[in-house]
Amino acid sequence: MTRFILPFIIFIVLAAFLYVGLSLNPREVPSPLIGKAAPAFTLPQLYEPAKQFSPQDMKGKVWLFNVWASWCTACAQEHPLFVELAQRNLVPIVGMDYKDKRENGIEWLRRGGEAYNLVVSDFDGRVGIDYGVYGVPETYLIDKQGIIQYKQIGAVTPQVLREKILPLIAELQAK
Amino acid sequence: MKYLSILLLCLLPVFSYAGDAKDMAEDPVLEKRMIGLAENLRCLVCQNESLASSHAELAEDLRREVREQMRKGMNDKEIIDYLVARYGDFVLYDPPVKKTTLILWYSPFVLLLIGAGTLIHKLRKRTSQNAEEAELSAEDTRRAAELLNQPPETAQRVAESSNQSNGHSARFPHPNPLPQAGEGANESLRDTRN
Numbered sequence: 001m002t003r004f005i006l007p008f009i010i011f012i013v014l015a016a017f018l019y020v021g022l023s024l025n026p027r028e029v030p031s032p033l034i035g036k037a038a039p040a041f042t043l044p045q046l047y048e049p050a051k052q053f054s055p056q057d058m059k060g061k062v063w064l065f066n067v068w069a070s071w072c073t074a075c076a077q078e079h080p081l082f083v084e085l086a087q088r089n090l091v092p093i094v095g096m097d098y099k100d101k102r103e104n105g106i107e108w109l110r111r112g113g114e115a116y117n118l119v120v121s122d123f124d125g126r127v128g129i130d131y132g133v134y135g136v137p138e139t140y141l142i143d144k145q146g147i148i149q150y151k152q153i154g155a156v157t158p159q160v161l162r163e164k165i166l167p168l169i170a171e172l173q174a175k
Numbered sequence: 176m177k178y179l180s181i182l183l184l185c186l187l188p189v190f191s192y193a194g195d196a197k198d199m200a201e202d203p204v205l206e207k208r209m210i211g212l213a214e215n216l217r218c219l220v221c222q223n224e225s226l227a228s229s230h231a232e233l234a235e236d237l238r239r240e241v242r243e244q245m246r247k248g249m250n251d252k253e254i255i256d257y258l259v260a261r262y263g264d265f266v267l268y269d270p271p272v273k274k275t276t277l278i279l280w281y282s283p284f285v286l287l288l289i290g291a292g293t294l295i296h297k298l299r300k301r302t303s304q305n306a307e308e309a310e311l312s313a314e315d316t317r318r319a320a321e322l323l324n325q326p327p328e329t330a331q332r333v334a335e336s337s338n339q340s341n342g343h344s345a346r347f348p349h350p351n352p353l354p355q356a357g358e359g360a361n362e363s364l365r366d367t368r369n
Contacts, residue, residue, distance in 0.1 A: 026222060027222075029219060029262065029263060029265045030263055032259070032260060032261070032262070032263040032264075033261070099232065125233070125236050126236075129236060129237065129240060129261060131261070132262050132263075134233055134262065135219075135220060
């Protein structure tokens, strides 16, 4: 009997490691930016390139920063959620059109519906690098002090919005 | 006409000569340094490719970024810190030792120690067991003496009875069976004693 105990323990330990290891998503790279100040930038706005936007303009507000592109399919999936969220007027949403063409971005928004209080264009992807973007969509939740509190890699789903993002927004706005 | 067209066809490669591929950077030394650094960095998009070999757009952008920073005079460590600040340790193929990577770095040695310990323990146990088995007990010594001192018939009986109790010898004939009684057994017994 005792000779089976040790192999059994080894099996359990291996199974536990595999269970945890294989259920992780290798595409989700934990961002080192969470808890840090959102990197500063100044970018032209998509609709009026003469006007600029910089994250400092949002100081004192909790806001969502959504990185998207017209060539990205997952962005089209999550976009209706942002349109709906914008109608509820809970939180300002800033969009960043990432590595795109201006006319494509505008056309995409015209079709998908307006969701953003403001859209900036990052056509060469430099600001994307500063934010650790390695694919679109990515969404950041930034607090009143300009600290990144949450990062969603990939499309925001109704579940993530309901269970993580909205409660966190309420909590941060109350502060 | 036919020959002329063949001749023209033969000349085609001369006109289609493409020229050397243009250098990625104006500065080949810098390019070499960039590739050397990027080979140790992971591409975030195609995760099993290095930043140097990946064709993903992000990898191209990051290579451009690294090139520019090298031109600005930043050293390799500063550039790596720049990338780690944005993408985390994940970009490194050689992650630093810290709390979260302790298992990654040290578990192979722990497993090796456990393995070596088990092996040594098992081997020791086995040799001590063998040594115990090799020693003759008092009973064995008494029986051996009995066999040597008995007249042949009794000796054989003792041997046979012990053969029966011991499966091995029953199946494999004894290499030196004791001589049968009346076949010069006395002589042979005397011979061995002399």
